[in-house]
Amino acid sequence: MNTSIGVGVLGAGTVGGTLISRLVDDREAIATKTGLELCVKRVAVRDLAKERDFTVDDGVLTDDLLSVVNDPEIDLIVELMGGRDLAGDLVLAALEAGKPVVTANKELVASRGPELIAAAERTGVPFLFEAAVGGGIPIIRPLSETLAGEPIERVLGIVNGTTNFILTRMAEDGADYADVLAEAQELGYAEPDPTADVSGADAAAKAAILASLAFGTWVGLDDVYHEGIEDLSPIDLVFAADFGYSVKLIGIAERIMGGVSARVHPVMIPVDHPLASIRGATNAIFIQGPSVGELLFAGPGAGGAPTATAVLGDVIDAARETLAGAQVAPKIRFSPGELVPFGDVATKWYLRIEVDDQPGVLAQVAGAFGSAGVSIKSVWQEGEGDEALLLIVTHRAREADQQEALRHLEEIDTVRSVAAVIRVESEEA
Numbered sequence: 001m002n003t004s005i006g007v008g009v010l011g012a013g014t015v016g017g018t019l020i021s022r023l024v025d026d027r028e029a030i031a032t033k034t035g036l037e038l039c040v041k042r043v044a045v046r047d048l049a050k051e052r053d054f055t056v057d058d059g060v061l062t063d064d065l066l067s068v069v070n071d072p073e074i075d076l077i078v079e080l081m082g083g084r085d086l087a088g089d090l091v092l093a094a095l096e097a098g099k100p101v102v103t104a105n106k107e108l109v110a111s112r113g114p115e116l117i118a119a120a121e122r123t124g125v126p127f128l129f130e131a132a133v134g135g136g137i138p139i140i141r142p143l144s145e146t147l148a149g150e151p152i153e154r155v156l157g158i159v160n161g162t163t164n165f166i167l168t169r170m171a172e173d174g175a176d177y178a179d180v181l182a183e184a185q186e187l188g189y190a191e192p193d194p195t196a197d198v199s200g201a202d203a204a205a206k207a208a209i210l211a212s213l214a215f216g217t218w219v220g221l222d223d224v225y226h227e228g229i230e231d232l233s234p235i236d237l238v239f240a241a242d243f244g245y246s247v248k249l250i251g252i253a254e255r256i257m258g259g260v261s262a263r264v265h266p267v268m269i270p271v272d273h274p275l276a277s278i279r280g281a282t283n284a285i286f287i288q289g290p291s292v293g294e295l296l297f298a299g300p301g302a303g304g305a306p307t308a309t310a311v312l313g314d315v316i317d318a319a320r321e322t323l324a325g326a327q328v329a330p331k332i333r334f335s336p337g338e339l340v341p342f343g344d345v346a347t348k349w350y351l352r353i354e355v356d357d358q359p360g361v362l363a364q365v366a367g368a369f370g371s372a373g374v375s376i377k378s379v380w381q382e383g384e385g386d387e388a389l390l391l392i393v394t395h396r397a398r399e400a401d402q403q404e405a406l407r408h409l410e411e412i413d414t415v416r417s418v419a420a421v422i423r424v425e426s427e428e429a
Contacts, residue, residue, distance in 0.1 A: 003031075003035055003036050003037050003323060004037040004039060005036060005037065005038055005039065005075045005076055005319040005322060005323070006039050006041040006071075006073045006074045006075045006076070007023065007038055007039060007040050007041060007074065007075070007076050007077075007078060007315065008041055008042045008043070008044075008068040008069070008071060008074035008076070008077050008078070009040065009042070009043045009044070009068075009077075009078045009080065010044045010065060010068060010069075010077065010078065010079045010080060010081045010087070010090060011044065011045070011079065011080035011081030011082065012043050012044075012045045012052065012054070012061075012080075013080065013081075013082075014303075014304040015080050015104055015131075015304050015307045015308050015311065016043075016078075016080040016081075017052060017053050017054050017304065018304035018305055018307075018308035019078065019080070019308040019311050019312060019315075020040055020043060020054045020056065021053065021054040022308060022309075022312055023038050023040050023312070023315075024040060024054060024055065024056060027039075030312075030316070034316055034319075034320075036316060036319050036320070036323075038315065038316075038319060040056060040060060041060065041071060041073050041074050042060055042062055042067070042068045042071055042074060043056060043060055043061050043062070043068075044062055044063065044064065044065045044067075044068045044081070045061055045062075045063060046063065047063075048061055048062075048063055065081075065086070065090055066090065066093070069090055069093050069094045069097065069099070070097075074099070075099065075100075075319075075322055076099060076100045076101075076102070076315065076318055076319060076322065077090075077091070077094040077099050077100070077101045077102070078101075078102045078103070078311060078315060079091050079101060079102070079103040079104075079105060079108070080103070080104055080105070080311070081105075082105055082107070082108075083105070083107065083108070084105075084107050084108050084111045084112060087103075087105055087108050088108050088111075088112045088115075088116070091103065091108065091116055091127075092112075092115065092116060092119055095116060095119040095120050095123055095125060095127060096119055096122075096123060097123075098123045098124075098125055099125060100120075100125045100126040100127070100128070100318040100319075100321065100322055101116075101120070101125075101126075101127050101128070101318075102126075102128045102129070102311055102314040102315050102318055103127075103128075103129050103131075103132065104129070104131035104132050104307055104310070104311055105129070105132060106129075106132040106133060106202070106205040106206050106209060107205050107221065108132075109129045109132045109205075109209055110204075110205040110206075110208040110209055110220065110221035110224075111205075111220065111221045111222075113209070113212065113218065113220075114218055114334065117332055125318075125321075125322070126314075126317065126318040126321050126322075128140075128314035128317060128318055129209075129314070130310045130311075130313060130314050131307045131308075131310035131311045131314070132206070132209060133157075133159060133206045133209050133210060133285075134157075134159065134206075134283055134285060134297065134299070134301050134310075135161075135283065135299075135300060135301040135303065135306045135307040135310060136299055136300045136301065136303075136305075136306025136307060136309050136310055137283055137284075137285065137297050137298065137299045137300075137301055137306075137310075138297065138310070138313075139210070139285050139297050140209075140213065142295075142297070143210070143213040143214055143287075144213050144332055147214075147287070147289070147292065150289040150290075150291055150292055151289060151290060151291075152214045152215065152255075152287060152288070152289045153254065153255055153288045153289055153290065154252070154253070154254040154255075154287075154288045155210050155211065155214045155251075155252075155253040155254070155285065155286070155287050155288075156250055156251070156252055156275060156285070156286040156425075157203075157206065157207065157210060157250065157251040157252075157253075157283070157284070157285040157286070158248055158249070158250060158251075158275055158278050158282075158283050158284045158285075158301075159202075159203050159206040159207070159210075159251050159283055159285065159301060160197055160200075160202050160203045160206075160249060160283070160301075161189060161280075161281035161282065161283055161300075161301050161303075162184055162189045162190045162194065162197040162198070162281070163197055163198060163200075163203070163228075163229050163249040164248065164249065164278065164279070164280065164281060164282065164283070165180075165184050165187075165189050165280050165281045166180045166181060166184055166198070166229060167229060167232070167237070167247055167248060167249065167266075168279045168280050169183070170232070170234050170237055171234075171237040171238075171240075171241065171246065171247065172279075174234045174238070175234065176234065177229070177230070177232060177233075177234075181194060181198065188303075189281050198228045198229055198230055199226070199228035199230070200226035200227055200228040200229075200249060200264040200265065201226060201228075203226065203249060203251045203264045204221060204224040204225075204226040204251070204262075204264045205221050205224075206251060207219075207224050207226075207251030207252070207253055207262045207263070207264050208220060208221050208223065208224045208262060210251065210253050210262075210285070211224075211253035211260055211261075211262040212334065213332070214253055214287070215253070215255055215260045215337065216333070216334055216335055216337070217260045217334060217335060217336070217337030217338075217339070218334040218337075219253070219260060219262050219339065223262065223339050224251075224262045224263060224264060225262075225263040225264070225265070225342035226263065226264040226265065227264065227265040227266065228249070229249050229266055231420070232247065232266060232420070232422075233419070233420060235352075236350075236352055236420045236422060239350075239352070239391060240268045240350070240422070241271075243268070243350075243393075244270060244271055245268035245269060245270060245271060245276075245424070246268070246269055246270075246271050246273075246276040246277075247266055247267070247268055247269075247422060248266070248267055248269055248275060248276070248278070249264065249265070249266055249267075250264070250265070250266075250267040250269070250275065250425070251263070251264045252264070252267075256340055256345065256346075257340055257344070258338060259337060259338030259339055259340040260337055260338070260339055260340065261339070261340040261342065261345050263342055263345070265423055266422050266423070267422070267423055267424070267425045268350055268422050268423070268424045268425065269425045270425070270426065273286075273425070274286055274294070274296045275296075278298060281300070281301070281303075282298060282299065282300065282301065283298065283299065283300070283301025284296060284297065284298035284299075284301075285297045285298075342399055343398065343399050343400035343403070344398060344399070344400065345398070345399050346396045346397060346398060346399070347396065347397070347398075347399045347402060347423050347424075348377075348393065348394055348395065348396050348397075348423060348424035348425075348426060349392075349393070349394045349402050349421055349422070349423055349424065350391070350392070350393050350420070350421070350422045350423075350424050351390075351391070351392045351393075351394075351406075351409075351418060351420065351421050352389060352390075352391055352418075352419045352420040353365065353389065353390040353391075353392065353409065353415060353417070353418050353419065354388070354389060354415070354416040354417045354418075354419050355388050355389070355390055355414055355415055355416060356388065356414040356415075356416065357384050357385050357386075357388035358414055360414075361390075361414045361415075362379065362381075362390070364412050364414060364415075365390060365392070365409065365412070365415065367408075368405055368408035368409045368411075368412060369392075369394065369405045369408075371405075371408055372397075372401045372402070372404040372405035372408060373397065373398075373401050374394050374395070374397040374401050374402055374404075374405045375394065375395040375397065376392055376393075376394055376395070377393045377394055377395045378392070378393045379391070379392050380392075389419075393424060395429055396429045406418060406421065
């Protein structure tokens with residue numbers, strides 16, 4: 001029986017280069033363990049003259065992307081180039097040609113997932129994306145297979161290692177955001193342009209995929225509200241710790257009010273919650289369901305080696321399915337469902353407000369919340385005179401009402417600024 005599979009790789013960056021090294025250097029070990037001969041036939045790159053950390057035969061490298069997809073010797077395509085347009089068109093062409101596709105491209109899956117999954121189903125080939133959310137953390141298979149029959153209630157995820165590293169250093173060492181970001185770039189945790197990470201956009205794409213698989217209702221990238229960590233200050237992380245919380249950038253997907261909601265933003269989470277102890281560049285995904293209770297998946301969520309391991313696992317599964325001539329992985333199906341706007345989601349807020357230290361200020365602030373229908377749970381005053389601060393935690397209220405209260409606050413003359421707003425994760429109202 002022929003067990004040889006020709007592999008074409010689109011993109012040879014950090015993850016792609018690591019994957020190619022594994023496929024070439026560990027070819028015999030993989031064959032011994034799986035019975036598969038995975039042969040790298042073509043690798044598409046932008047710059048043919050660039051030095052690479054991997055070695056392939058002459059003629060394997062090409063700058064003609066479409067030639068990789070169309071090569072008759074290639075049975076399986078791995079897309080690691082990133083982006084949604086060109087990458088999506090190439091993936092679609094491969095699927096329509098009956099070639100399985102493996103990708104780690106969360107933006108592509110979150111924006112064009114239904115189209116690509118439908119194409120894969122039409123031609124009866126796998127479209128696998130285990131590495132798109134948790135890097136080396138297995139989460140796609142558990143959600144789509146093991147937990148397929150579980151009516152999942154909530155998914156909370158620390159799914160961006162860059163931001164978790166930054167927040168850990170800010171909380172534990174009191175470091176400034178800009179300084180830690182520069183450190184993260186030096187260590188390779190953050191890209192030269194870190195916008196996608198620190199703005200929450202990267203985590204939003206992953207939250208969209210998690211929500212779609214957890215609830216069976218497609219949630220697109222544009223359906224996920226997101227905020228980043230750019231405006232967080234070390235002082236708020238200190239106050240959070242004093243109140244018994246840790247601050248994390250968390251993707252939250254939940255079933256509420258008969259619909260599905262997905263969002264990403266900084267969260268004050270109780271220190272005894274499993275996610276609160278996730279430090280550094282580690283990622284973690286926390287799942288709640290009525291039968292399984294609470295599940296935690298944690299590990300290295302980024303970097304070439306962990307992500308390439310997840311990609312290689314998908315390559316092996318897709319190769320086995322191709323050789324078997326039958327579907328192995330279960331089909332992913334989505335049904336229509338209501339998406340709940342973020343404004344209708346009930347949230348709790350922590351606010352740090354700089355105020356003039358004058359009589360009646362607290363009453364004015366309380367009035368701003370009351371006029372928006374938001375109840376205040378607790379108030380602390382820190383400092384006096386020009387250093388006067390009010391630290392406020394609200395009761396749970398509609399996000400839209402919390403935002404209205406914020407607008408009222410900004411109209412009060414004795415409020416110098418609303419210096420920080422962080423949402424609070426708590427079982428209390």
